[in-house]
Amino acid sequence: MRKIFLTWLLACMVTGLVFGQTRLITGVVTDNESVPLEAVTIVIVGSQKKVTTDANGSFRIDASTGQSLRFIYIGAEPLTIPITAESTNLKVKLDIAINKLNEVVVTGYQKERKKDITGAVNVVDVSKIRDIPSGNAVKSLQGRVPGVLITTDGSPTGQATVRIRGIGTLGNNDPLYVIDGVPTKNGLEQLNQNDIESIQVLKDASSATIYGSRAANGVIIITTKKAKKGYSKIDFNASTSIQNYATKLKTLNAEERGRxxxxxxxxxxxxxxxxxxxxxxxxxxxxxxxxxxxxxxxxxxxxxxMKAADTYWFDEIAQNSIIQSYDAALSNGGEKGNSLFSLGYYDNKGIVKGSQSQKYTARFNSDYNYLDNKLKIGENFSASYIRNAQIPASDILFASLVQQPVVPVYTVNGGWGGPAAGMTDRQNPVRLIEDNKQNTYNFYRFFGNAYADYQIIPGLNFRTNFGVDYNGSYQRLLKKSYVSGFLADPANQVSNSQTYQGNIIWQNTLNYKITRDKHNLEVLAGQEYIKNISQEFSASRQGLALENIDYAYLNAGTTNTLNGGSGAGNRLLSYFGKVNYSYNDRYIASVTLRRDGSSRFGANNQYGIFPAASIGWRIVVGSSAWRFPVCLLNSNGILFLISSGKGS
Structure with a gap:
């Protein structure tokens, strides 16, 4: 028995030595082109021990199996590698950020390499926001784009206020959104977040001038997903999350308020x-x-x-918010073209009882090549429907904080509790929920474009694009009569409102690219026509016999008949051009000019001209083993705003 015990003890000691022993780890760090990198920092995760690579990219460090090495280098994505029993001579490749400068992004009627952009353009890493459930993709950009302030009201409806580089006017400060080449003033709350492929934010006059008078508050460009060439697949995503208040405001209870x-x-x-x-x-x-x-x-x-109570009103109106998101996509990519069809559903039950937002989306796009790939024809259309509960969430939250705790939720007869003599006229927040939870706001939108792109000669392309943006809303609200303490309103009312707005957009562009030795030249010329129409109607009646939303229609009302309506329309005709030039990929210049003619301008001054120019000097610092780009930029331009509301 003693021998068995000693054998077991010796085995444990040997095992501990094997797993705990430190050994020398060597290796070489290179970039994607196998060029050795000097001054790469290698840190043992969870410790202060670190070394750096020499001029040949080589390193030596003592580490144990089970630990991890983290490689850090300016201009590269950090990389973490676990140490295994086989880890001896490591060959590590880092993804240098300078390579990402060759990525192509959309900047306005054309695509450019990141390194050739001279204006203030931010490219959002969409992969980092796809896992954030949100009814509005803009909300997911909070804190991710310098100079862009995004505020929300916390409601499940997804409404967000976006300000790019502050407030520039006393009127409308919303940015222009461009979705798959179609400009719109409507935000992104109607889009399925998982349909988005890329987001770019144009922040200064130099980059935004190409969109003219509508871009004075900046531009957010969205490109949606397309099928990948050579792949056919089905994607399905589902997520459920729970939200709650980070902190609950502690209000005085009845005893504390009395004191x-x-x-x-x-x-x-x-x-x-x-x-x-x-x-x-x-x-x-x-x-x-x-x-x-x-x-x-x-x-x-x-x-x-009303019996004296000790009501914590915040608990009476608060709940855990349950957010559910489901989307599926079917894509098919071939040699001659590709297609993609997606469906999405989003449901957000808010943190205030009775609040809810539901969104249904569908999208279809395809493009096909003809005439030996000289002609491409495609389309991208989406439809969305949103249904929001119309409870006054902000009023409910305010009332829950200021209503006295001694007030009961209900009277002894089952009616609504409320303020008594000697109290201020604060509403019962539970009544505000129950009396409004049957009211809904319904919004629908059809949006998309069809285009053709033809290569006239190598380097010269003509593109025509026809877009449509149609949306409408409908709501029927029932305001019930009530008695709540000394607050009362004996009149009930039903009100209807309906709006619709439509934009048609027609764009034509010529784009020419040529490269000679170290010279790169790109010339863009285009024309754009936009027509906007809108109408709205509203009506209300009082004196309903039944306070039930199923019977609350205008014909059921008997008194105080009110109605009204309005309509508007405007047109915009624009001509624009842009010239980009670079020499040796170091010296960059860009000139933009746009002429807008709008029916909103005065009869004697219906056209405005918007010029912009920018220059850049790209400096590559370091030797072939250590390279990092620095770009000095200067840009100037003129923009002013003509849009004071929705529409273009």
Missing amino acids: AYWQAAVNDKANPNNNQIYQYDWNNNFNNPVLNSVIFPEYIDAAKT
Whole structure:
């Protein structure tokens, strides 16, 4: 037995030595082109031990099996490698960011390499926001784009306010959105976030001038997904998440509020028992007021319908928010073309009871090549439907913080509790939820474009693009009569409102690219026509016999008939051009000119001209073993705003 025990003990000691021993790890670090990298920092994760590579990219470090090495280098993506029993002579390749400068991004009627852009353009890494469930893709950009401020109201509807480099006008400060080449002033809340392939933000006049008078507040360009050549696949994504308040504001309970009223009266040298709700057992010991207890009445109202309570109103209106998202996509990519079809569903039950937003989306796009790949014809269309509960969430939250805790939610007869004599006129937040939860706002949108791109000669392409953006909304609201304490409204009302807005866009562009030795030249010339129409109608009636949303139609009302409506329309005709030039991939210049003619301008001054110019000097610092780009830029341009509302 003793021999067995000693054998087991020896085995454990040997095993511990094997797994715990430190050994020398060597290796070489290179870039994607196998060029050795000098001054790469290698750190053992979880420790302070680190080394750097020499001029040949070589390194030596003592590490143990089970530990991890992290490689850090300026201009490269950090890389972490675990140490295994086989790890001896490592060959590590780092993804240098300079290679990403060759990526092509959309900057306005054309595509450019990142390194050739001279304006203030931010490219968003969409892969980092796809896993963030949101009813509006813009909300996922919070804190990810310098100079862009995004604020939300916290509601499940997905509404967001976007400000690019601050506020530039007393009117509308919303940016212009360009989705697959079609400009719109509507935001991204109608899009399925998982349909987005790329997002670019144009922040200065030099980059945004190509869009003219509509781009004074900046431009956000969105490109949606397409099928990949040579791949046919089905994608399905599903997610469920829960949200809640990060912190709950602690309000005074009934006892604490009563003590606060007593202290206020004492401070004013008044009699605390003059309070219409609270009474106090207190005495004055040598001019030192002492409160013994707070005395609550059985009922807080003269009619004896509301018993004194200790209501924590915040808990009465708050709930866990459950967010569900489902989307599926079928894509097919071939030699001659590709197609993609996707469906999406998003449901957000808000953190205020009764609040909810549901979104249904569908998208189809395809493109096919003809005439030996000289002609490409394609389209990209989407449809969306949104249904939002119309409860006054902000009013409900405010009421939950200011309503007195001594007020009960319900009366003894099952009616609504509310303020009594001596209290301020604060609403019962639970009543606000229950009396409005049947009301909904319905929004639908059809959006898309069809295009043709033809190569006239090598380097010279003509593109025509026809887009449409049609949306409408409908809501029917029932306002119920109520009694809540001394607050009351005996009149009920049904109100209907309906709006629709349509844009048609027609764009034609010529794009010419030529490269000679170290010279690169690109010339863009184009024309754009936009027509916008909108109409709205609203009506209301009071005197409903039944306070039920299923019967609450205008014909059911008998008194106070109101109705109204309006319509508007405008047109925009534009001509634009842009010249990009670079020499030896180091010296860059860009000139843009756009002429907008708008029916919104005065009759004697219907055209505006918007010029912009920018220059850049790209400096590559370091030797072949250590390279990092620095680009000095200067840009100037002129923009002013003509749009004061939705539409273009």
